[in-house]
Amino acid sequence: MSDSQATAVHRGHNPALLHHFATEEQQRDASSLGMWIFLATEVMFFGGLFCAYLIYRGWYFGDFGAASKSIDALLGGTNTAVLICSSLTVVLAIWAAQTARRGLMIAMLILTMLFGLAFLGIKGIEYKQKFDEHHVPGPSFSFEHEPIPGHPGQYANPQHAEIFFALYFIMTGLHALHMVIGLGIFSWLLWMAWKGRFTPEYHTPLEIGGLYWHFVDIVWIYLFPLLYLIDRHP
């Protein structure tokens, strides 16, 4: 399609409006609805893991408490704060797009990605500690003579603790994978923002990408207390 044809086809409306939608608002609502349906499938996806976690936690509460205590909760708490800050920069980027502040939008998208990378870096430090301590499920797993919190003289069953660490690595690993995908999405959003594609009238990709990023934040909001803070009191 030549440029003159394209101009003729889009005459009288924003070129971002696809022709099977009546209005820009309808197009935006359809995109948002599609994303929320995708997030519904994601909730059920993570929900299965949370369900498995709850069942085993009920059965092996003491062992889960001992295993949870071996993780550095300060790193987990820092990561929670990092993700919350990244969620703020996402909404600020969208606000910047709505108010036609291109420079601010680009800065906020870069900040979001830096927070995302910081999260993954801290996660890496945490994983390295677990590898060093042989707390990774598998042939070299070891969790001997770890006291059960609140029960002096009792030690955690290593096999039950291994189930905790399996859930820990699957759930945080799956969450980290979502973060990596999120960074990919935000690289693309940054590229689009750089090229000036987002205007106060059209910035739906930012809003959709933001929904994804916030969802990943919400998953972490639940993972943090459930995995890191089971039985912390002395």
Added chain:
Amino acid sequence: MSDHSTSNHSSPLTTYFAVWAALLVGTFLTYEAAKIDLGVFNAAVALTIATTKALLVALFFMHLKGASEKLLKLVVISTIFFLLILLALSMADYGTRLT
């Protein structure tokens, strides 16, 4: 966000920063509350704070508050409903077994 075209552009920013501060306070509270022995209520406190934080993110950052589309509300409510079925029915089974 049906009203973002109106003149007042500072109000969403105030909300965003207030929600951000509340989320950070919530994180700190969860971390500190876990150090206190509350018995069975430790889990309840942790989950209450987490759910409050999740609601803040969903309502204000994901703009569910003020969303006018009925279909969208239907999707969100059924998501929560099906998640609760998954968790509640599973726990009703495993939580009440005698052995």
